[in-house]
Amino acid sequence: MSALFTDRLWRKVEPIWNSYLEHPFVKGLGDGTLDQEKFKHWLKQDYVYLIDYARLFAIGSAKADDLEKMTTFAKLLHGVLDVEMDLHRKFAADFGISKEELESTEPSAITTAYTSYMLNLSQRGGVENVVASVLACEWSYNFIGKSLAKVPGALDDDNFYSSWVEMYSSDEFTELAQETKQLMNQIAEGKPEQELAKLEEIVVRTSQLEYMFWDMVENKEDWPVNI
Numbered sequence: 001m002s003a004l005f006t007d008r009l010w011r012k013v014e015p016i017w018n019s020y021l022e023h024p025f026v027k028g029l030g031d032g033t034l035d036q037e038k039f040k041h042w043l044k045q046d047y048v049y050l051i052d053y054a055r056l057f058a059i060g061s062a063k064a065d066d067l068e069k070m071t072t073f074a075k076l077l078h079g080v081l082d083v084e085m086d087l088h089r090k091f092a093a094d095f096g097i098s099k100e101e102l103e104s105t106e107p108s109a110i111t112t113a114y115t116s117y118m119l120n121l122s123q124r125g126g127v128e129n130v131v132a133s134v135l136a137c138e139w140s141y142n143f144i145g146k147s148l149a150k151v152p153g154a155l156d157d158d159n160f161y162s163s164w165v166e167m168y169s170s171d172e173f174t175e176l177a178q179e180t181k182q183l184m185n186q187i188a189e190g191k192p193e194q195e196l197a198k199l200e201e202i203v204v205r206t207s208q209l210e211y212m213f214w215d216m217v218e219n220k221e222d223w224p225v226n227i
């Protein structure tokens with residue numbers, strides 16, 4: 001049996017992903033100490049991020065060369081729009097933020113950079129670029145969710161963010177992450193090293209952008225010079 005491409009990717013991104021677990025924003029989600037104003041910034045920025053992220057699965061579905069992959073992309077699209085974004089809508093309702101306000105959030109510089117990077121690569125490349133672009137997003141949140149679920153008290157009701165940890169460590173979200181990994185392995189199979197290296201670079205870059213997104217919400221950043 002040949003080695004899985006996602007095992008190779010894991011070895012490459014592991015140090016970046018471990019740094020997420022040390023990030024104050026992520027730690028605050030696990031122990032419940034995160035400032036709610038910072039969390040609201042995440043909620044709004046992530047909502048508009050996810051709208052573009054969902055578009056990537058629609059692009060993947062359109063570019064897929066067989067019905068099986070088309071169906072997987074459609075399932076992942078549904079996962080974003082109707083499962084993951086429901087978490088955001090529930091938190092927003094608790095804060096008195098309407099769906100309209102969430103949806104009309106102005107994307108920050110980092111949100112724009114991250115979604116533009118993925119959309120650009122996905123539009124100009126084939127289906128392999130689409131999967132490589134979305135992989136770190138799905139897989140790293142599941143990695144974070146599962147890691148935080150092991151923090152004592154993280155899933156208890158008195159952690160304001162327990163439903164966040166519950167969602168990203170859930171069996172349902174784990175299945176979505178697994179399906180994305182399987183899709184990556186299927187598509188990578190038989191590809192020459194030169195192409196695999198390009199896909200690896202996309203996963204490394206999106207992993208770095210994930211870190212920048214955590215920093216952006218921690219610091220409630222928007223654009224450097226706002227007018």
Ligand SMILES: Cc1ncc(CN)c(N)n1
Pocket residue numbers: 046049050084136137138141210213
């Ligand atoms: C920025 C970001 N990255 C990943 C995920 C998980 N889909 C997310 N909601 N937001």
